[in-house]
Amino acid sequence: MGAAVFFGCTFVAFGPALSLFILTIAGDPLRVIILVAGSFFWLVSVLLSSLIWFISVQVSNKSDPRLQYGLLIFGAAISVLLQETFRYAYYRLLKKADEGLATISEDGRSPISIQQMAYVSGFSFGIISGVFSVINILADAVGPGIVGVHGDSQYYFLTSAFLTMAIVFLHTFWGIVFFAACEKKQLVHIVGVVICHLVTSGLTFLNPRYEASLIPIYLLTLLMGVWAFVAAGGNYRNIRKCLVSAQ
Amino acid sequence: FAVSRSFFTAGFETLITTWHCVFATGFCHGNSVERKIYIRLNSTTPCVRLLNATHQIGCQSSRSGDTGVIHVVEKDDDLPWVLETGPSPPYMILLEADLFTRETMFKLKGSSRVSGIAVVFSKSSRPSSFSPDTTCPNDGYGLYTDDNGSQYTHCNKTTWNPLGNDENETEVIKQCYRDHNVPQNGSAPQYPLCAMQLFSHMHAVTSTVTCMRRNSIQTSFSINPEAVCDSLAGHNVWSAVKPINNSGSLDPEDSVIMVASRMDSRSFFWNLAPGAESTVSGMVTALAAAEALHKLPDAQELPTNIIFAFFEGEVFDYIGSSRMVYDMEKGRFPINLTNIKAFIELNQVALRNDSLLWLHTDPVSRTNETVQNLIEHLRNASTSPNVTVQEVNQSQPLPPASFQRFLRARNIPGVVLTDHSGSYSNKYFHSMYDTADSIHMDYPEGLSDDQVLEYVTEAAKSLADVASVLATALYRLAGGENTTAITADPKTVSKMLYGFLVKSNNSWFQSIIRSDWSKILGKDRRGIKASTKTANNHTLLLLSVLANLTGTMVNFTKEECQDPSKVTDAKKELYDYYWVQGPLNDNLTERTPQCVRTATRSRLAESPAFELGEWGSTEYSTWTESRWKEIRARIFLVPSHKLEMITLFVGIVVFVSSIVSTYFINAKAHILFSGAQGGDADVAY
Numbered sequence: 001m002g003a004a005v006f007f008g009c010t011f012v013a014f015g016p017a018l019s020l021f022i023l024t025i026a027g028d029p030l031r032v033i034i035l036v037a038g039s040f041f042w043l044v045s046v047l048l049s050s051l052i053w054f055i056s057v058q059v060s061n062k063s064d065p066r067l068q069y070g071l072l073i074f075g076a077a078i079s080v081l082l083q084e085t086f087r088y089a090y091y092r093l094l095k096k097a098d099e100g101l102a103t104i105s106e107d108g109r110s111p112i113s114i115q116q117m118a119y120v121s122g123f124s125f126g127i128i129s130g131v132f133s134v135i136n137i138l139a140d141a142v143g144p145g146i147v148g149v150h151g152d153s154q155y156y157f158l159t160s161a162f163l164t165m166a167i168v169f170l171h172t173f174w175g176i177v178f179f180a181a182c183e184k185k186q187l188v189h190i191v192g193v194v195i196c197h198l199v200t201s202g203l204t205f206l207n208p209r210y211e212a213s214l215i216p217i218y219l220l221t222l223l224m225g226v227w228a229f230v231a232a233g234g235n236y237r238n239i240r241k242c243l244v245s246a247q
Numbered sequence: 248f249a250v251s252r253s254f255f256t257a258g259f260e261t262l263i264t265t266w267h268c269v270f271a272t273g274f275c276h277g278n279s280v281e282r283k284i285y286i287r288l289n290s291t292t293p294c295v296r297l298l299n300a301t302h303q304i305g306c307q308s309s310r311s312g313d314t315g316v317i318h319v320v321e322k323d324d325d326l327p328w329v330l331e332t333g334p335s336p337p338y339m340i341l342l343e344a345d346l347f348t349r350e351t352m353f354k355l356k357g358s359s360r361v362s363g364i365a366v367v368f369s370k371s372s373r374p375s376s377f378s379p380d381t382t383c384p385n386d387g388y389g390l391y392t393d394d395n396g397s398q399y400t401h402c403n404k405t406t407w408n409p410l411g412n413d414e415n416e417t418e419v420i421k422q423c424y425r426d427h428n429v430p431q432n433g434s435a436p437q438y439p440l441c442a443m444q445l446f447s448h449m450h451a452v453t454s455t456v457t458c459m460r461r462n463s464i465q466t467s468f469s470i471n472p473e474a475v476c477d478s479l480a481g482h483n484v485w486s487a488v489k490p491i492n493n494s495g496s497l498d499p500e501d502s503v504i505m506v507a508s509r510m511d512s513r514s515f516f517w518n519l520a521p522g523a524e525s526t527v528s529g530m531v532t533a534l535a536a537a538e539a540l541h542k543l544p545d546a547q548e549l550p551t552n553i554i555f556a557f558f559e560g561e562v563f564d565y566i567g568s569s570r571m572v573y574d575m576e577k578g579r580f581p582i583n584l585t586n587i588k589a590f591i592e593l594n595q596v597a598l599r600n601d602s603l604l605w606l607h608t609d610p611v612s613r614t615n616e617t618v619q620n621l622i623e624h625l626r627n628a629s630t631s632p633n634v635t636v637q638e639v640n641q642s643q644p645l646p647p648a649s650f651q652r653f654l655r656a657r658n659i660p661g662v663v664l665t666d667h668s669g670s671y672s673n674k675y676f677h678s679m680y681d682t683a684d685s686i687h688m689d690y691p692e693g694l695s696d697d698q699v700l701e702y703v704t705e706a707a708k709s710l711a712d713v714a715s716v717l718a719t720a721l722y723r724l725a726g727g728e729n730t731t732a733i734t735a736d737p738k739t740v741s742k743m744l745y746g747f748l749v750k751s752n753n754s755w756f757q758s759i760i761r762s763d764w765s766k767i768l769g770k771d772r773r774g775i776k777a778s779t780k781t782a783n784n785h786t787l788l789l790l791s792v793l794a795n796l797t798g799t800m801v802n803f804t805k806e807e808c809q810d811p812s813k814v815t816d817a818k819k820e821l822y823d824y825y826w827v828q829g830p831l832n833d834n835l836t837e838r839t840p841q842c843v844r845t846a847t848r849s850r851l852a853e854s855p856a857f858e859l860g861e862w863g864s865t866e867y868s869t870w871t872e873s874r875w876k877e878i879r880a881r882i883f884l885v886p887s888h889k890l891e892m893i894t895l896f897v898g899i900v901v902f903v904s905s906i907v908s909t910y911f912i913n914a915k916a917h918i919l920f921s922g923a924q925g926g927d928a929d930v931a932y
Contacts, residue, residue: 004891011898016905145883
């Protein structure tokens with residue numbers, strides 16, 4: 001019986017990510033390399049932030065639940081800032097790699113554009129953070145029970161899956177906007193991405209009031225999607241052109 | 248009887264801690280998702296599978312546990328919902344203990360709508376009588392077989408056991424049931440429903456013969472052998488008033504009197520065997536008599552030695568006594584069967600009616616004159632009006648007793664002392680209700696821990712009276728010349744009863760326990776377990792108590808006490824040395840450990856059938872216990888089938904639509920993202 005819930009939640013959380021991976025990334029080895037390296041960068045950032053949080057818990061008064069809750073929020077904020085720092089570090093690394101790729105390629109042009117790198121690196125951050133946050137929940141979904149024996153909502157698995165889907169999209173969009181802002185040296189846009197990430201992270205503290213966290217997060221995702229579309233060179237005219245050519 | 252589904256009994260205590268963790272702090276570290284889903288039940292006791300030469304008894308779950316929606320069954324009227332009308336089978340039944348009867352179980356056994364049963368055992372409301380043992384305990388392994396006294400086999404003369412057949416955690420389960428599962432106005436309750444899952448997968452099947460054969464195949468062919476069952480085994484305890492050379496053997500001319508009682512008990516559930524009347528009453532009486540005799544100034548000068556023996560595994564077809572007899576016959580025991588001049592066994596003695604203590608003898612060997620002599624001594628030993636020793640009808644056979652195994656080997660004069668002339672006075676024979684309450688250990692309200700320990704209950708007085716009679720008779724039988732009666736100390740009896748039945752982690756036991764055994768305090772339950780190198784916990788406790796009551800303090804250091812071969816006059820072959828924790832100092836923080844010298848010994852009690860490799864033996868006990876990987880129980884909510892299908896459907900829709908839209912966006916990417924730096928852009932080209 002638990003298998004239905006498990007597969008349903010897995011498809012919700014990773015269905016879009018899986019289709020993006022298969023159709024846009026898996027065919028190109030260079031993108032796969034960038035994807036794996038990006039995931040590694042994200043993992044290192046989380047390792048560092050969890051270390052900071054762990055140390056702060058150890059040195060603080062563990063019996064004070066309010067303080068501990070505050071530390072958890074502090075840890076989440078630190079984590080967001082570290083993730084964005086590592087995103088910048090990864091951008092610098094990819095820039096360097098891009099120059100190297102250009103020099104060894106036959107026609108002197110890099111085989112991958114910076115926009116494509118932005119998309120793949122953002123996607124890599126998204127996929128690894130999604131896996132990280134939902135995998136233990138999915139593991140428990142296999143069992144016969146659902147959340148709720150202590151009075152929690154029984155839709156916990158489904159909402160977690162939808163939240164993960166949003167996180168995957170958000171990271172992809174943030175990556176695109178962030179890289180584009182770095183290219184154009186638009187500090188305001190970078191700050192915008194960081195703030196959006198902080199707000200998203202903060203909204204998850206509203207759980208288990210899922211309507212209060214999921215709805216704003218999906219609105220943010222939509223907003224970031226439009227922003228990323230524009231940052232990647234899309235506009236209304238292109239959509240029209242696209243629709244016309246489809247007919 | 249054999250039932251092939253899971254049975255658990257839900258007890259009381261501990262669950263509240265997990266509960267707090269989830270609620271009080273709001274978030275718990277570790278696997279908090281699991282805690283949101285499952286409430287693990289920690290104070291459940293499983294019923295495990297036991298096997299003998301031909302059958303298996305006990306319970307079983309599937310490998311991955313059995314799950315069912317909880318339904319509380321408090322009266323017979325609740326059963327049809329489970330068996331017929333309830334809309335969401337399979338059901339996990341939470342059965343009140345008074346319904347836990349043969350009839351109910353057989354009704355439930357055949358139904359595929361029942362996935363398991365948990366029995367609620369509450370101290371406050373217990374049935375008027377309950378005994379899961381057979382009506383003829385240990386039939387076929389005692390004295391009476393088809394060749395010997397066949398008229399007495401299968402208890403066709405006297406049916407000995409005619410009844411054969413805090414509560415926080417229970418409250419948590421019932422609360423979950425009340426919140427989610429109670430049918431409203433006869434209509435089905437709404438999902439999610441509260442369910443329970445029981446894990447107790449047993450590896451062994453069919454019988455001891457089968458499982459031991461599989462064991463031996465495993466050990467001979469597998470690199471990494473995994474046994475499926477183990478023989479039930481433990482250690483017998485014995486102690487002589489005059490120390491006997493443990494490695495030598497007694498002169499054939501020497502004679503001894505043997506006082507026997509048993510020390511293990513059982514119930515339907517694993518390791519939940521208080522055995523107050525069925526075991527502890529006789530054991531404590533023997534201990535009190537041993538203490539009284541050791542205190543006598545002329546105890547070491549008695550012409551005849553007295554042996555106190557405590558047998559393990561007697562409930563499972565006389566494992567302990569048959570092993571001791573076997574060892575005696577093989578000459579592996581310091582005492583030979585021919586040395587035993589008289590045998591007195593203490594059976595259930597706590598529930599005496601009108602001060603009567605009944606003497607049972609075997610009608611086949613009753614003709615022996617020394618038996619009459621033994622009876623006379625016991626009769627004359629009773630001087631107080633509290634104990635009247637009376638013989639039962641001489642044609643009645645012996646009740647189930649260790650003595651039967653000795654008689655089976657040799658015609659030894661002996662008696663069995665009990666509180667019943669016919670059927671047992673014990674209404675809870677070998678059941679979980681055979682607790683301190685069933686032998687009327689009543690304490691007044693408001694006593695502190697130490698006061699309770701010292702308080703002399705009526706039960707203790709009564710057992711001390713029996714012990715006094717026994718000690719006096721033993722002293723005279725052994726040739727003691729002093730004519731005054733011996734009295735056993737009711738205070739010691741009281742303390743022992745409290746320790747063995749109510750709370751083993753008390754100040755007295757703490758001070759007398761061997762220091763390397765101290766961690767067993769509070770964990771002793773009277774059940775015999777599958778064979779282990781070390782003795783069962785209740786055996787260690789008994790050894791410590793016996794050493795304290797019959798031993799003497801010696802002035803040894805810790806090193807000398809733990810390795811007495813360094814000391815010249817230690818007489819290691821006669822004595823054992825225990826380094827005990829000792830009483831608390833005045834400041835109540837430290838203890839003064841002491842060294843106790845004692846003639847108490849323990850010896851392996853495993854059925855000879857396993858040494859002989861006769862797994863289908865009809866001569867010796869063949870009980871084995873199945874192995875298992877994990878035994879646990881948990882409760883949680885299960886979703887409706889509809890919610891599960893909706894989740895799956897939503898997942899598939901999301902996946903398919905994302906594939907389609909990705910495909911189209913990817914195909915048009917060169918048009919969509921042509922605005923900026925010219926050419927290709929984010930979603931590839």
